[in-house]
Amino acid sequence: MELRQLRQFVTVAETRSLRRAAERLHMAQPPLSVAMRKLEEDMGVALFERSARGVQLTSAGEGALAAARKCLAAAAEVGAAARAVAGGETGELRIGFTGSTTFGLLPRVVRAFHQRWPQVRLHLHELTNQQSLTQVQAGQMDLAFVRVPTSHLPGLHFEVMERDRFCVALPPGHALAAKAQLTLRDLAGQDSIGYTPSPVGGLHAASSRLLQQAEVAVQLVQEAVQVSTVLGLVLSGLGLALVPSTNAHYYATSVVYRPLRGLPRDSGIGIALVHRPDSGNPATAHFAASAAQLAAGGVEA
Structure with missing residues (x-):
């Protein structure tokens, strides 16, 4: 049984006429009559009562019509779902x-x-x-x-x-928190929280390069992967850290943030x-x- 046969069957059932159904399906009437006979043979039941006035559905045909409509609707949904995925809509x-x-x-x-x-x-x-x-x-x-x-x-x-820039995150009460702005020179010799090295760069490479360009050496006491972890360590008092400035709006409010002035133009993150x-x-x-x-x-x- 094919979807084409089901469409033909539904059209005949709705028009109650092989002639009108053939016209709607843009096909000749004899092949449509043969197709409906073949469908009845495949199902093993009579779907239509035929007369000179047209065709009427049998009780079996009424049951088949409801199932055929569901089947065609499901087939349409399959096609629509496939097109939606292909178009990136789902x-x-x-x-x-x-x-x-x-x-x-x-x-x-x-x-x-x-x-x-x-x-x-x-x-x-x-x-x-x-x-x-x-x-x-x-x-x-x-x-x-x-x-x-x-x-x-x-x-x-x-x-x-x-696009962002580094700022300095300080533990509460840190001596450098008294300044409204800092320079990289201010960080020299300070206990610092860094980022775990990565083969593909990231914050570790960017912060290390920035300090090296400024010829500033800090006292690295701890490393972490995520900014949130680094800030948690800063809050615990272990040291200061270079962090993306946009994060200052979302993380620990007890941490003191200070902008860095005099950063090179190519130091953006x-x-x-x-x-x-x-x-x-x-x-x-x-x-x-x-x-x-x-x-x-x-x-x-």
Whole structure:
């Protein structure tokens, strides 16, 4: 039994006439009559009572009509679902992110995307920069938010979503908190919380390069992967830390934040969205476009 036969059967049942059904189906009447006879043979029951005035459904035909309509509707849903996935209107996206994006950038982008594409399900995974880049490159993640500057692995596209600068996070009562602004020179010899080194760069590479350029040596007492962990260690009094300034609005309020003046122009940091341009997931392009529009100020969060 084919969908074509079911469509023919439903049309005959609705028109109560083989002639009118054939006209609606744009086919000759004899082949349609043969097709209905063949359908009855396949089902083993009579679907129609035929007379000179046309055709009437038998009780078996009435039951078959309801089932045929459901079957055709389900087939249409299958096609619509396939087209929606192919067009990126539904489906799933796997997205990696660094922990510090959860308070600002990530919620805004996710909210804006969900408003535009509510049928796409998002699976969010907190990862390090290295994990995000390698998993996007391998196709295990569709997109990821990563800290920049970082290594640009082959086959990946980077779109900067947020630009930022380092500031200094200080424990409450720290001597440097008395100053409204600081310079990198002020940090010389201070106990400091750093970032765990990564092969793909990130905050460790950016902060280390900044201190090296200024020829400033700090006393490294502890390292951590995430900004939130670094700030927790600062709050505990272990030392100060260089942190992205945007995080000052979302993390521990007891931590004292001070801006850095005199930073080199090339010392900027930020967040980038990375994905593969050849992604086989059509929703990837929709998410990237939605994020880029939001970053450009074109979407209300």
